[in-house]
Amino acid sequence: MSGTENTSPESGSAPESGSAPESGRGSGPLLSVRDLTVSFRTAQGPVNVVKNLEFDVPRGGALGIVGESGSGKSMTSLAIMGLLPKGGTATGSVRFDGAELLGMSEREKRRIRGDRIAMIFQDPLSSLNPYYRVGTQIAEAYLSHRSGVSRRQARAVAIEAMERVHIRDAARRVDHYPHQFSGGMRQRIMIAMALSMEPDLIIADEPTTALDVTVQAQILDLLDEIRGETGAGLILITHDLAVVSEVTDQIVVMRAGETVERGAVEQVFSDPQADYTRRLLDAVPRIDDEIGVLRTTEITLPHDSAVPGTGRSTR
Ligand SMILES: Nc1ncnc2c1ncn2[C@@H]1O[C@H](COP(=O)(O)OP(=O)(O)OP(=O)(O)O)[C@@H](O)[C@H]1O
Ligand SMILES: [Mg+2]
Incomplete structure (x- = not known):
């Protein structure tokens, strides 16, 4: 990995080859991503939009993928789902419950998609x-x-x-x-x-970005509740660090396809190793305990406000 490792992921080493049964449910992490690189053919040659990405999602665990627009978050989720747009290829390894997803036949992938891995997108x-x-x-x-x-x-x-x-x-x-x-x-x-579908893994790509703040919080609560009830693993993709802190245990911070930092949420929040993470954290609004106001010095508040009762923003 090119970035800073805050803590080792639970199974930071490469997955033991052949340790999990091909078809049966493995005993390792639910999802194990190793050296994932996503490239696109362009007129200027191949461009890597995700580079050597590594992370695990433990069974029932929740991982946040955070980064600014264009950092490769959605391409990561689409590579996992086998749904990359035309011209995109994924290399490396994506093992889901012990089975390698990269290179799986379309028919097998279809069986896993929806049935065992479900996706929730930004715009319903x-x-x-x-x-x-x-x-x-x-x-x-x-x-x-x-x-x-x-x-x-x-x-x-x-x-x-x-x-x-x-x-x-x-x-x-x-x-x-x-x-x-x-x-x-x-x-x-x-x-x-x-x-x-009773999925084992839910991938939510910016599920609350289109919603106003109050509704965002309700949807996050719901995702958290569901994770607790069903024991499904969760990958939550967002550009908003405040969102991951509420729901996930581990985070990966991405920028321009690279992993900038990864580790346990509390650790990354309390002791960020990378400048980029620090800057993202500085942009998170905080409630100041002493004076009880929202500190807005380093953030631009959205101009929209909620339309009462509709759950929609004015934008
Ligand atoms: N079909 C394509 N061909 C070439 N490059 C692409 C293609 N689709 C996306 N990209 C590039 O891949 C990079 C990563 O895109 P991705 O959609 O994963 O970003 P993201 O982190 O999800 O951003 P956002 O927060 O805006 O959703 C971007 O630089 C984008 O321009
Ligand atoms: Mg995206």
């Missing part, structure tokens, strides 16, 4: 189809990954999943369309969709 509207009722969409996603399930059962799963993400009156709301929900509610629906 781009993932939800405006023309279908939300319940139908959750049920369809569930049916596509489960055989021998009736539509009636899938609908019951959808209602239950909506209840689990605290959507009130889920039995009625299941028949509503995406536009009938606020931004925060739509993100809850995406989380419900992910949950209905």
Whole structure:
């Protein structure tokens, strides 16, 4: 790794080759990323947008990937999911529950995606189809990954999943369309969709960025609650250090595809090793205990404010 290692990840050494059964559930970390490099062919030659990335997600653990725009966070998650855009290739190793994902056949990857690894994106509207009722969409996603399930059962799963993400009156709301929900509610629906799969790993890429601060906090609480309830591992991708501090145990700080720093959240927060991390930390708003005000000296507060009752920002 090119950056600073704050502490060793739980299993910082290379994974023991052949120690985990190919198809069975391994006993090592849930996800183990080693020497992951993502490149794109460009007119100027290959460009590495993620370089030699290494981290583990323990079973039931939560890892935050933090960095400014363009640092390679989304490309990391897409490489793990086998969903890199055209022209992108991933090398290195991504072992999920003992099985190597890089180089896996499309068919095998499809089985793992959704079924065992679920993704939640920044903008739920781009993932939800405006023309279908939300319940139908959750049920369809569930049916596509489960055989021998009736539509009636899938609908019951959808209602239950909506209840689990605290959507009130889920039995009625299941028949509503995406536009009938606020931004925060739509993100809850995406989380419900992910949950209905009972995944072992949830990758959330900027799940709260499009939401106002109050709703952000609720979604983070929900992710944390779900992790506790289901024992699923979580990768939370964000440019906001305050977000990772609430939900994750370990963090990786990325910049321009490089790992700047990684380690336990408390350690990175209390004793950041890299200048870049220090600068990111300086930009985190803090409540000053003594005078009880938000210190805004080094941050630019967003100009938008919440529209009461809609869960949407004015922007
Ligand atoms: N199809 C592509 N071809 C070439 N380069 C690409 C392609 N897609 C993305 N990139 C580059 O890869 C780099 C990493 O992009 P990525 O989307 O992972 O950033 P990010 O950290 O998720 O940023 P953001 O916080 O804005 O979402 C960027 O510099 C981007 O320009
Ligand atoms: Mg991104």
